[in-house]
Amino acid sequence: MALVVATGQLFAQKKTTSSATVTFYATKDALPKATNNSVIGSVNTATGEVAFEAAVKNFSFTNPTLQGHFNGEKWMNSDTYPVFSFSGKIDKLSKVNFSKDGVYNVTVNGNMKVRDVSKNEKMEVIVTIVGGKIKTSSSFEIELTDYGITGGAIDAGKVAKEPKITMSAEF
Helix, strand or coil, rough: CHHHHHHHHHHHEEEEEEEEEEEEEEECCCCCEEEEEEEEEECCCCCCCCEEEEEHHHHHHCCHHHHHHHHHHCCCCCCCCCCCEEEEEECCCCHHHCCCCCCEEEEEEEEEEEEEEEEEEEEEEEEECCCEEEEEEEEEEHHHHHCCCCCHHHHHHCCCCEEEEEEEECC
């Protein structure tokens, strides 16, 4: 009986979603953008561990030509590197009360992996608890060259060297 109770508590601590959203803004004026609404994510309320994984080909652009470039060999090379991921941990987890409605500003440190290149990243995340549901949102930038993404469009200023990325999820 104790094992059944303990197992139930462990599963209650890890929340998951398969419909988190990540948006990639390619230029400083926020257009064009690519959005992926089928990102997989998890948060463990006991340990503060978070993880997200996105299929590169699930990012959609309004312009099919741009989508082709994005998935192409010089950019995300999605045939060779089909996913990007992030795994990290909430700093100062005790600042968040997952059983009380409220808005909590936290820092998450972790490992971002894009095109098989891993780099430590730090981002500010807003955690909102409403009626027991956990919502997260963040906005941050990455340097494309850190992940081996270079090219003429970046050098010419057509694409931001540090594109803005937003993330939102409900668990």
